[in-house]
Amino acid sequence: MQRNIIILFFTYFLFSCTHYSSEIEDVLKQAGNNRSELETVLKHYRSRSEDSLKLRAAEFLIVNMPGKYSKYYDASWNDVATVSLRWTSSTNKQMVLDSYGLGKPIIREDIKYITAEYLINNIELAFQVWREQPWGKHIPFDIFCEEILPYRVGAEPLEDWRKKVLASYADPYNDFLKDSTITAVEACSKVNKILPRFRLDGDYPSMNYSMLMASTRGTCNEMAALAIFVMRALGIPVTWDYTPKWSGNYTGHSWNAVCDSTGRHISFMGTETGPGAPPRVTH
Structure with missing residues (x-):
């Protein structure tokens, strides 16, 4: 019995x-x-x-996770430096484009390919910065989940971007740890000032952190994406906002917003204008 x-x-x-x-x-x-x-x-x-x-x-x-995926291209070339040199020095841009085809896009669904190690590392680093930063105590769990925790921004190829950001931006990160009074908005403003400036260019496929740092060109979408990668990796709650079309203008625009200690979101343009400044409409 x-x-x-x-x-x-x-x-x-x-x-x-x-x-x-x-x-x-x-x-x-x-x-x-x-x-x-x-x-x-x-x-x-x-x-x-x-x-x-x-x-x-x-x-x-x-x-x-369902519906999220990486989209990349099986290009016949991978020497980015050579391609960039040919592009900038050539007067016939179309010829360069024709000689370097992108190939067919490859789609990898997250639920089919993501690894346990990748998810666990993402969760651990997200919690680490949330709990370490002085403003973290003002960030509720639901905001943390939406604006710090996510492991991707768009359809970019996945990589260990949090580790890369923390290595590249170790100095400002450690400075924040020493300032018990600094707010998320103040930290956002400081980081945005040291992000690389972008050269406005045509539309690109979704790029991960490493690609964005290497290219530093694109539209407001790429600028907003880079800000999200860097800010979230440092524990700053940042999201993406957009309008499909401005009033009286046929073009749309993307920008960012940082969450303050009261839950209010303050707009800014990643790599360009700080929190509270009016977004530009030329991107």
Whole structure:
């Protein structure tokens, strides 16, 4: 009798540890062969009670994962320096474009390809900066999930951008840690001033942090994307805003907004104008 009770207890324990909400279970089914990677993340944070908030963060990312993907091109060239030199020195731009075809776009759905290691690293670094920065105590969990935690911005190829940003912007990050009174808006303004300035150019495919830093050209979309990568990696809650068309103008525009300690969002233009300044409409 005692043996049967023990078996029932462990059966219940195992079931309770692997039972997921209907939303999570639906995504796990969509993941197919990649289900084990997503489950590894969930089990990782379920194993310790002190990680309950990180578990909620993992669930947030997984529930919102369907429909997100990386889009990149299997180009026949990869020597960017040579291509750039030919482009700038050539008087026949079309000839250069014709000689360097992009190839067919490749789509990789996150739920099919993302790894547990990538998600866990993203969650750990996001929590680290949220908890370390002086303004972090004013950022509620829901804002954190929406404006610091996400592992991607658009359809860019995934990379470990948080580590790269923290390495490149270590000086301002450490300066912020020493200033107990600095706000997220003030930090945003300081970082935006040291972001590289962009050369306005035509539309580009979605670029990750490394691509944006290497090219420093594009439209307001690329400028806003770079600001998001850098700000979020430093623990500054920043989002993307846009209008498809200005009043009296057929062009649209994208810009950023930073969340202050009261939950109010203040607009700014990544790499260009600081929080509170009116956005330009020429991009």
